[in-house]
Amino acid sequence: MKDFVTDTIKNLPPSGIRQFFELVIGMEDVISLGVGEPDFSTPWNICEAALYSIENGLTSYTSNSGLLELRQLISKHILKRSNVRFRPEKEILITVGVSEGLDLAMRTILDPGQELVIPEPCYVSYAPTVILAGGKPVAISTDPAKGFKLTPEELEAAITDKTRAILINYPCNPTGASYSADELEALAAVAKKHDLLIMSDEIYDELTYDHKHTPMVMCPSAAGRTLYFNGFSKAHAMTGWRIGYVAGPADIIAGMTKIHQYTMLCAPISGQVAACEALKNGAPAVEKMKTAYHRRRNFIVEGLNEIGLNCHMPEGSFYVFPSIRKFGLSSTEFCTRLLTEEKVAVVPGTAFGQCGEGHVRMCYAVDIEDIKTALSRIKNFCSRL
């Protein structure tokens, strides 16, 4: 049989996280600070709402755009947070996680060869989904000395006549960096000047610890040119339910819905029912989980700095991104040796872009006792380097 796999797919690099975690499979007594997933189960009231809906026979497709009730609740939720109203009928689409929303957006806005600007280090799926959509990802390396925050000057310098959009994620996976309202407005002003779309992935917005999260859609220069991505995976501990959403200009949402209706049809109905319950009654559980993450963040940052791994305080998400530069190992060598010698799994910074070299990502959405043990193993390891 001939080779049916396209060159595009052959040339697509495998995820640096998955590749690394192949090593973990089969190893015993490993503490994993690797995968970015809450250690909490979905709050019971949310599970119960879904179970009850199944008992009542809600097992069908929904509208392509998603349950109207869920879109109405999302519209209210965004309005409360940002004072911006998205019409549930035309400006909100329910997707299979933020992952599908991002993919639909890339395929909707990019013609072959058009560019999408992405500050790095960033979430692993961004560049591959741009490539799969036929576009060209343009990475901007952010500076650790500036807290890995994109500056308007860096954004300006990356824009060409092929640039269609900028994709920003805050609080950021993997660095935890976030932005003030003024910083966001300065970035949005550059996008407006060049008539670019802003894609804003705010999946960790609820997990912002020291200040209030500012949604991009609130910035005057971002008004009407922003696709806002959010979902239920992280703050509500609902990774397996696969529910996300996108709010934005009606014509782009209509384009995305076209692809979604032919490929996904709709997001799973039980997940959508669960998401309704999360928005109606989920706030106390989110607050409780956030308090736990906040405590763990302070604990792990203090512990890492004590060991001598220079670690800035992340403003949000559930990751830390300490520097390992002083040990003279590449981030992949550091992670491979830490795993084999001390059985602690963390992710090489290069999985999130070349400028992640010299750093590793640790997810602290794990039990605090495991964080304590991991820190003591990391200390042993570093003392030998």
Ligand SMILES: Cc1ncc(COP(=O)(O)O)c(C=O)c1O
């Ligand atoms: C920044 C970011 N965006 C999107 C996703 C995907 O989320 P979902 O589970 O909603 O597809 C993740 C998951 O880790 C993420 O870190």
